[in-house]
């Protein structure tokens with residue numbers, strides 16, 4: 001029988017393996033219009049930590065005893081829809097299970113990619129890339145000549161954000177990440193400067209990397225990183241507030257930056273966004289990113305973990321920084 005990962009209990013603070021359970025799933029008959037998909041790859045993402053809490057947000061909480069959800073790519077193995085046929089490759093939102101049964105209208109048919117794994121639809125051609133693209137170009141209104149700082153820079157979103165900034169005319173791109181090895185990789189993929197935030201205070205390292213200040217901050221982290229960026233931002237600087245991962249596992253709310261007054265004196269713009277609202281930008285992102293990949297101008301990597309039973313650990317380790325590039329579970 002197919003298997004699934006269900007939410008066994010809600011975490012307080014850091015999630016543990018005990019919050020998840022691997023269970024057998026049923027194999028229901030298909031209703032008209034539905035398809036059965038054999039999942040090949042699933043995504044684990046930081047936002048899933050928020051859905052483990054029983055709080056109202058932009059997506060409903062995962063339900064106790066029910067399978068978790070998230071991006072997945074799979075092959076149609078049975079269809080009762082004229083729109084999808086057996087063998088079609090599809091992208092959909094019922095990850096965390098071997099097999100998904102869903103209305104065909106909730107699955108997007110995608111093409112097999114020359115030279116790329118289908119998991120690219122969860123990373124370099126998927127939500128992380130779109131988040132980087134929209135965050136920089138639309139939310140932070142990147143301009144040629146900007147100096148850009150990206151936190152969480154060696155992750156799926158951050159590594160795209162830094163490279164897209166350079167490709168779109170930033171003069172200097174600085175990244176922060178949690179290990180020396182990640183910092184080395186950031187240099188390899190074209191960041192002008194990078195530092196390990198665990199090796200010293202963020203502000204001192206950012207000042208050294210950006211002596212003339214920064215114009216754009218792509219924030220994946222919040223906390224000490226946002227505080228330091230507010231100091232380093234030049235007048236009329238812009239911040240794309242993408243995520244605040246430093247806060248996701250805090251059992252109690254953490255204090256915000258103590259220096260928000262700088263937003264006024266420097267006339268800064270801080271703008272949050274959720275990528276669900278920006279799907280209209282998908283064709284532009286795919287066109288740009290596919291072109292850059294073809295021309296060898298954009299690097300990307302995945303950290304791949306094998307097996308549905310390993311998905312909870314992959315997720316927990318993602319939050320701890322075990323990934324470089326996109327964290328993927330191969331099923």
Ligand SMILES: NC(=O)c1ccc[n+]([C@@H]2O[C@H](COP(=O)([O-])OP(=O)(O)OC[C@H]3O[C@@H](n4cnc5c(N)ncnc54)[C@H](OP(=O)(O)O)[C@@H]3O)[C@@H](O)[C@H]2O)c1
Pocket residue numbers: 045046047127128131152153154155156157158176177178179182220221241242243244245246247273274275276318319320321322323324325326327
């Ligand atoms: N707004 C949106 O619509 C949207 C969409 C997608 C993602 N996001 C956000 O974008 C950010 C990155 O997501 P992703 O999918 O690309 O994940 P990711 O960056 O590939 O993985 C998460 C990374 O966060 C870093 N991290 C964990 N705790 C940290 C801390 N306390 N301080 C600094 N870094 C920490 C870890 O790397 P280190 O080794 O460097 O610590 C880890 O590898 C997240 O904040 C996520 O919520 C937002």
